[in-house]
Amino acid sequence: MNAPTTDQLPVVVIGAGPIxxxxxxxxxxxxxxxxxLEAGPAAGSAVRDWSHVRLFSTWGEVVxxxxxxxxxxxxxxxxxxxAYxxxxxxAEQYLQPLADVLGDRVRYGNTVTGVARAGRDRIVDADRDEQPFTVHIQTADGREERLTARAVIDASGTWAIPSPMGADGLAALGEKRGGGQISYRVPDLKDPAVHARYAGRRTAVIGSGASAFTALAYLADLAEDEPGTHTAWVLRRGISASTYGGGEADQLPARGALGLRAKAAVEAGHVSAVTGFRTQAVERDGDxxxxxxxxGRRLDPVDEIIVLTGFRPDLxxxxxxxxxxxxxxxxxxxLAPLIDPNVHSCGTVxxxxxxxxSHPEQGVYLVGxxxxxxxxxxxxxxxxxxxRSITAAIAGDREAAERVELTLPETGVCGGAGLYDDPDAAQSTDGGGCCAAPATLQIGIGAPTTSGGC
Known part of the structure; x- marks a missing residue:
């Protein structure tokens, strides 16, 4: 039997999330x-990790x-x-039904451990572009498999690698020894065990994006009912007019409201802002x-630390x-010059x-x-x-691939960051950061445009 030609092979997509x-x-x-190929047990496994968080965007904007x-x-x-x-x-009402329609085209419990050209490591040039891709996977039961693909679209996201609290981008001294008292996720305070972990206790929240706003709002609500609950909000820069986002001027009302909730939490005394604090170490002080x-500044000891300083890609x-x-x-x-937070806000992407x-390796794409x-x-x-563009290119429809079919209306505000972001990571003087919710923003599919927006 003849081996299939490359264009008869499937396109491997890594990750069964939205993208x-x-x-x-x-x-x-x-x-x-x-x-x-999805590493988790269901569609949208990463999304399910923040299942308690409400998106800024409506259903009309996320399908x-x-x-x-x-x-x-x-x-x-x-x-x-x-509705939001x-x-x-x-995950339950859209991503899982979509995966179910795709049927056997979606495999769960399959972790990709390597991607290469068949018979060629990264050094070899000879006939490289003529070879299919080999995708190495490990299944949930520990078996190793090797698949062959005509192209690879990596939509695995960044959720698995949260950024550490250290201001230099590395773990702070003692951070790895913090154990169960350090979290890198927005807490679900409706979970009794999580509620008990934070109720009546002192927590430090590190970060200044929408994820931090969400955590601050949740903990402030908890403080209303649980005496002794207090939050120290640790920011690497100072507080400016843009710190809390656009408020009522934001065309995404849910996002603007979240920033206002965080501001109200500070004004009510449930949250104390600590500015210009670049974390170098975390030290044990009893329990x-x-x-x-x-x-050299040292904050009063806390019971818990929530680090919300962004995420990184696994390469x-x-x-x-x-x-x-x-x-x-x-x-x-x-792509980098178009999205550089030192230069661009979401309104100019x-x-x-x-x-x-595209990459030097033809047929490999990082998306989402x-x-x-x-x-x-x-x-x-x-x-x-x-x-949409990439699949058109794979199909050989270059005209469609190069056509812009996305219009991004101006939101009027670009100051706060999204669930996956830390605007402090940007060194721009305007505060950096941008306009992402846990995954989406208000945009529309329509006529080509020459202007960005968010």
Whole structure:
């Protein structure tokens, strides 16, 4: 039997989150067979980790058009377009049904451990572009497998690697010994065990994005009912007019309201802001932990620390393919100047596609949050546009691949960061950061545009 030609092989998509499943839907629409590899046990496993957090965007803004097309014949109806889903709603009512429609094209419990050209390590040039990709996986029961693919779309996100609390980008001294008293996620205070962990206790929250706002709001609500509950909000810079986002001027009302809740928590005394504090160490003080800054300041001991300073891409399993990445952002070289938080806010990030997302290794694409590396300006619908363009290119429709089909209306505000962001990571003087919710923002599919927005 003859081996299949490369164009008869499936396109492997890594990750069954919003962008990975959208990529699969676009591939199906193009008549190309996708194979989605998800490390978790269900669709949207990372989204489910923040299932208690409500998105800033409505249902009308978080469903990919190609995905909706393949869902429609099943009788699926998009929930109320004006309602705001939680992460759990998004996973259960959209992502899982979409994965179910894709059926055997989605495999759970499959962790990708390596991607390479068949018979070629990253050094070898000979006939490289003519070879298919080999994708190495480990299954949930520990078995190792090797798959062959015509292209690889990595939509694995950045959720698995939270950034540490150290101001230099590395773990603070003593951080790894903090054990169960240090968390890198927004707490679900409706969980009795989590509620008990923070109730009546002193917590430090490190970070200044929407994730930090969410944690501050949750802990302030807890303080209303549980005496003794207090939060120290640790910021690397000072508080300015843009610290809390756009408030009532924000065209995303839910995001503006969140910033106002954080501001109210400070004004009510439930939260004490500590500014200009760049963490160098965390020290044990009996049963508590104390933060120490680069300038020698030492905060009063706390019972818990919540670190919300962003996330980073895992590039380890891509070591044998030739990626062109910006040395600072770890984003594709052509994309990095468009999203650099030292220069751009979300209002100036231009919609982009295959041209900005291509690498020296033809046929490998990083999409979604992972494509932005450490930049905090990602929007989920931008990810949908990415995979629309990439799948068109894989199908040989270059005209469609290079056509912009995304319009980003101005929100009027670009100051706070999103769930996955830390605006303090940017060194811009205007505060950096941008406009992302846990995964999405208000944008629309429409006519081509020459201006960005968020």
């Amino acid at each position: 990975g499943l959208a990529a699969a839907a676009h591939l199906v629409e193009r008549g190309i067979e996708p194979l989605v 990919d058009p190609a995905a909706e097309k393949i869902l429609a014949p099943t009788g699926w109806v998009r929930p109320d377009a004006s 889903p939680t992460g759990g709603d998004w 508590r932990l104390a933060l120490v800054a680069e300038d 380890s399993f891509l070591s044998e393919v030739r990626l062109g990445l910006d040395e600072r952002l770890q984003a594709p070289t052509a 231009y919609p982009h596609g295959v041209n900005e997302l 949050m992972k494509s932005y590396g450490r930049a905090p300006t990602f929007l989920a619908m931008t990810g949908y546009e990415q995979v």
